[in-house]
Amino acid sequence: MGKPSDIERIKSASRHLRGTLLESLANPITGALRVDDVQLLKFHGGYQQDDRDVREARRVAKLEPAYIFFVRLRLPGGVLTPRQWLAMDDTARRFGTHGIRMTSRQTIQVHGIDKRNLRAAVQNIHASGLDTIAACGDDNRNVVAAVNPLLSAVHAQIHEQAQALSLHLRPQSRAWFETWLGEPATDGSEPEPLLGDAYMPRKFKIGFAVPPENDIDVYSQDVGLVAIIEDGQLAGYNVLVGGGMGASHGDAKTYPRMASLIGFITPDQVTALSVATLTIQRDHGDRSDRKHARFKYTVDDKGLPWIKAEIERRAGFTLQRQRPFRFTQRGDRFGWREGDDGRWHLGLRIPFGRVHDDGKTTRQAGMREIAALLAEHAPDAQIRLTPNQNAFIAGVPGELRAAIDAITAKHDLDLYRSETPLGLNVIACVAFPTCGLAMAESERWMPHLVPKLQGLLDQHGLHDEPLDVRVSGCPNGCSRPYLAEIALIGKAPGRYNLMLAGDHRGQRMNAVYRENIDEPAILTELDALFVRFAAEREGGEHFGDFCARTNVVTPPAEREVTP
Ligand code: SRM
Ligand code: SF4
Numbered sequence: 001m002g003k004p005s006d007i008e009r010i011k012s013a014s015r016h017l018r019g020t021l022l023e024s025l026a027n028p029i030t031g032a033l034r035v036d037d038v039q040l041l042k043f044h045g046g047y048q049q050d051d052r053d054v055r056e057a058r059r060v061a062k063l064e065p066a067y068i069f070f071v072r073l074r075l076p077g078g079v080l081t082p083r084q085w086l087a088m089d090d091t092a093r094r095f096g097t098h099g100i101r102m103t104s105r106q107t108i109q110v111h112g113i114d115k116r117n118l119r120a121a122v123q124n125i126h127a128s129g130l131d132t133i134a135a136c137g138d139d140n141r142n143v144v145a146a147v148n149p150l151l152s153a154v155h156a157q158i159h160e161q162a163q164a165l166s167l168h169l170r171p172q173s174r175a176w177f178e179t180w181l182g183e184p185a186t187d188g189s190e191p192e193p194l195l196g197d198a199y200m201p202r203k204f205k206i207g208f209a210v211p212p213e214n215d216i217d218v219y220s221q222d223v224g225l226v227a228i229i230e231d232g233q234l235a236g237y238n239v240l241v242g243g244g245m246g247a248s249h250g251d252a253k254t255y256p257r258m259a260s261l262i263g264f265i266t267p268d269q270v271t272a273l274s275v276a277t278l279t280i281q282r283d284h285g286d287r288s289d290r291k292h293a294r295f296k297y298t299v300d301d302k303g304l305p306w307i308k309a310e311i312e313r314r315a316g317f318t319l320q321r322q323r324p325f326r327f328t329q330r331g332d333r334f335g336w337r338e339g340d341d342g343r344w345h346l347g348l349r350i351p352f353g354r355v356h357d358d359g360k361t362t363r364q365a366g367m368r369e370i371a372a373l374l375a376e377h378a379p380d381a382q383i384r385l386t387p388n389q390n391a392f393i394a395g396v397p398g399e400l401r402a403a404i405d406a407i408t409a410k411h412d413l414d415l416y417r418s419e420t421p422l423g424l425n426v427i428a429c430v431a432f433p434t435c436g437l438a439m440a441e442s443e444r445w446m447p448h449l450v451p452k453l454q455g456l457l458d459q460h461g462l463h464d465e466p467l468d469v470r471v472s473g474c475p476n477g478c479s480r481p482y483l484a485e486i487a488l489i490g491k492a493p494g495r496y497n498l499m500l501a502g503d504h505r506g507q508r509m510n511a512v513y514r515e516n517i518d519e520p521a522i523l524t525e526l527d528a529l530f531v532r533f534a535a536e537r538e539g540g541e542h543f544g545d546f547c548a549r550t551n552v553v554t555p556p557a558e559r560e561v562t563p
Contacts, residue, residue, distance in 0.1 A: 002288035010036045011138065012198045015188025016173035017043045022185070031067035031115050043139060043199065044176050045072050045132025046118065049111075053433040068097070069118055070111040070434065072135035073125065076166035077145035077159040077208075078106030078385035080130075082374035085383045087128030089368045095121040098434070099356030099364050104427060104479055105205075106144045106216075106385045107135065111434050122180040133176045138200040140169035140278060146210035146227070147332070147386045153340065157234050158208050158227055161270055165206065168271055169278060171195055194275065201285030202293035204278055205244075207387075208237070214330040214506045216387045217480045219243050219258040222295040223277050225270065228323045236266040238322045239273060241307060242299030245477030248291060249491060256482035257296040258509060258556075262308045263319025276314035280307065327505040331425045331466070332390045334416030336401065339394075343381075344401055346393040348408065349415040352428050352443045353389030366411025367391075370404055388427055421466035422454055427480070431473025431490065438473035440490025446471065449519065456527050460534040467543055468504050471496075482509045485544030486526070491516045498522055500529075501547035501555040510544070511553040 010019070019040040024033040033041060038048045050065035058065055073088070080088070088108050092100045097112025113121050122132060135142060145162040146155070172192050177183040192199075209218035210227045218224035224240035243259030265273050281295045284302065299307050312318050334347040350363065357364045367383075370393060374381040377400055384392040393404060408414040416424065429435070431442035449471075457465050470484035481487035483506045487499040495516050502510035514525055533546050541549070548555050 001286055004287045005290055007039055007138075007290065008198055008201075008287050010039050014040050015175075016190065016192055016197070017171065017175040017199075018173075018178065018185075018188050021175075021179050025115065025119060025179075028116075030064060032064065033115070039137075041069075043134060043137035043171065044122075044179060045074060045135035046070065046122075047072070047136055049434045049436055051112075051433050052436070052438070067115065068111065068434070069113045069115060070096075070101075070109045071113065071118070071121055071125065071132050072103070072109045072142075073107045074131055074133050074135045074142055074166060074170070075107040075385070076143040077162040078147065078387075079159060080108075080383045080385070082371040082379060082381060082383065084128045084130055085371040086368065086375060087124060087130070089364065089371070091121050091124045092364070094124070099354060099358070100367075101430065102350060102353030102355065102385050102389050102391060104353075104387055104389055104429070105142045106147075106387050107142045108385070109430075111430075119180055126181060131176070134170050136203075138202050138204075139171060139195060140166070140200070140204045140206065142166070143169075144205075144207040144216045144221075144387050146208060146213060146215055147384050147392055154210065154227065154229060154232075154234055157267075158210060161267065162208055165270060165274055169194065169206075169274065171199070194279070196282055198287070200278070200282055201287045202290060202295075204281060204295060206274060209327075211325040212328040214327040215332060217330065217483055217506045219506055220245050220256075220480050220483060221259055222281070223274060224259045226325055228264065228325060234267055235323070236264055236320075237270065238264050238325060239319060241277060241311075242296045242304075244294045244296040245480050245482055246294065247475045247477065247482075249475050251291065254291050256477060256509060257300070258483075258507075260299070260304055261322050262304065262311070264322050265317075265319060269315065269317060272315040272317070273311065276311045279314060280310050327507065329504065330388075330506045331468070332386045332388050332392075334390075334424060341395075342398075343394075344396040344398055346396065346401075346404060346408075347386075347416060348391050348393065348413050349419055349424050350390050350413070351415070351423075351426075352446060353385075354443065361412040363411055363413055366407055366413045369407045369411070370413075373400065373403055373407070388425075420454055420457075421464055422457060422469065423450060425466060426450055426469045426471070427484075428471040429473055429478035435473060437476060438490065440473050440493055440496060442471045442473035442479070442490065452519075452523055453526065456523065456530055459527075460530045462530060462534055465543065466504065468502070480506075484510060485542065485547070486510075488522065494518050496522065498525060499553075501544050501553050503544045503548070504542045508544070508548065509556050511555045513547075513553050 024037040092110045095117040096110040101109040143162040143166040206223045207216040207221040220243045225237035240259035247254040286292045381395040428442040431438035468485040470479040470481040471488045472481045473490040488496040498514045499510040500513045
């Protein structure tokens with residue numbers, strides 16, 4: 001392995017993530033942080049960005065970029081109380097500029113915060129019992145967990161495991177408390193026993209899936225745990241390792257990879273398994289090249305047998321043989337459903353997770369009204385965020401349903417009643433104007449693109465086709481596009497790679513069909529394919545399966561699920 005990257009130096013010299021963040025935040029001369037502190041801020045759940053819509057105009061005017069920040073919650077399993085939602089709503093309205101953004105990893109970002117307001121924003125979040133520790137950065141990221149509302153008891157158990165794991169793997173440093181809450185500053189000599197002084201080589205992601213739903217896209221996680229439920233009880237988890245989506249255009253040594261199944265563990269072995277896996281990556285991940293620093297590359301470089309044996313050695317137990325499981329879907333279940341505890345759950349479609357009052361919709365006001373109603377009449381109800389950027393209103397007593405329906409109707413939160421399957425399923429990453437890595441539009445393009453795609457489906461008698469479309473503004477793949485039936489990956493403004501033939505359960509990756517094409521070309525290509533699909537599909541075949549069967553492209557092999 002080569003010389004450690006500069007970020008390794010920044011981390012190691014940071015006195016456990018303190019750096020000069022306090023000075024940077026206090027500096028009134030610039031809206032930015034010092035260069036090293038920009039990196040350290042990520043470990044605190046914040047990100048420095050600039051408004052890309054005005055970048056060029058400000059450059060011409062010789063002004064510094066319009067620096068803004070987002071903060072992201074650590075929110076294992078995506079669960080908030082109604083009061084916590086109200087606190088996030090308040091944070092977004094007081095300090096942010098783009099409403100609440102529910103992410104593809106079951107948490108919330110508040111964008112557009114001015115540096116001067118960052119501490120107040122974080123304090124507001126903390127006052128509601130939440131934190132932003134390790135929501136970004138080279139650490140264990142938000143632990144995601146299935147949101148299936150029908151199995152209340154198992155969901156609660158898995159959510160508890162996700163929360164415990166997130167806490168266990170969180171940095172031990174007091175830097176976050178000192179920087180944001182004014183805890184007295186120390187010299188940073190407290191131990192960081194698990195993550196080490198240089199933290200992880202790169203982000204690390206763990207997720208819990210509950211078949212038959214693969215809503216968390218378990219094959220995209222560094223460590224995926226697939227719940228095995230026998231006789232209504234959680235028997236344990238099948239373990240998958242080495243998933244990841246990110247890649248760079250034109251750099252063959254970077255690639256998306258689906259996680260590999262290596263065995264089965266019991267629920268009491270989750271922490272040891274996770275610690276073993278995380279520390280393998282801590283010790284063996286590539287610290288010289290950040291493009292080669294995710295666990296998936298360590299898995300491929302070392303080989304799966306070595307990884308499995310090393311996990312067993314570090315965890316102190318042998319993995320059992322994996323057990324059979326089957327995924328049937330991964331989208332969210334919208335509308336009302338009764339859980340096995342007699343409470344009701346409402347799945348709401350919120351396009352691209354954007355909860356905003358923008359002149360066209362008043363979804364932020366609507367969600368606030370729902371949260372306020374619950375806070376008063378059912379404080380133990382929950383708002384559960386999904387990994388598809390949607391939300392569930394969970395644990396609602398039957399008598400509140402009518403009031404919630406009235407609010408959703410008034411504030412355009414009842415799209416689940418009117419949207420087509422396509423409109424319910426599309427996922428798009430944030431991209432412009434905030435994402436510094438965006439090469440093309442994503443979220444902001446969707447109101448133009450989705451109706452056109454629906455128009456094509458309608459023309460070919462495919463109105464209700466549950467197409468699984470994912471769009472990312474660059475190849476980092478924040479919408480997990482490489483697992484979609486149709487993916488559009490940004491290459492340059494207005495230009496995308498069109499990828500096809502993933503499967504609708506997230507068990508087969510797609511492959512490139514056309515490179516670097518614009519919207520008219522995308523629509524022409526898909527039009528031709530939809531004609532064929534309508535005429536040649538077999539039975540209830542999904543579009544992605546059709547593209548694979550008829551060799552429109554040759555996708556990588558499907559992952560075995562039943563050993
Ligand atoms: Fe992501 C970087 C947004 C989920 C892979 N991601 C970014 C940054 C922070 C850009 C940056 O580094 O400057 C984006 C901020 C945009 C903005 O303005 O908000 C960003 N990622 C997002 C979110 C908000 C997308 C969304 O529309 O919901 C998701 C927030 C996750 C969270 O709540 O923790 C988000 N990102 C993902 C996922 C999906 C997942 O985790 O399930 C992936 C693919 C899975 C994976 O990690 O392999 C993902 N994001 C990346 C990568 C590629 C990493 C790699 O291995 O190469 C980057 C770039 C990087 O890290 O250098 C990235
Ligand atoms: Fe930004 Fe690329 Fe992620 Fe989209 S996929 S949010 S453009 S990093």
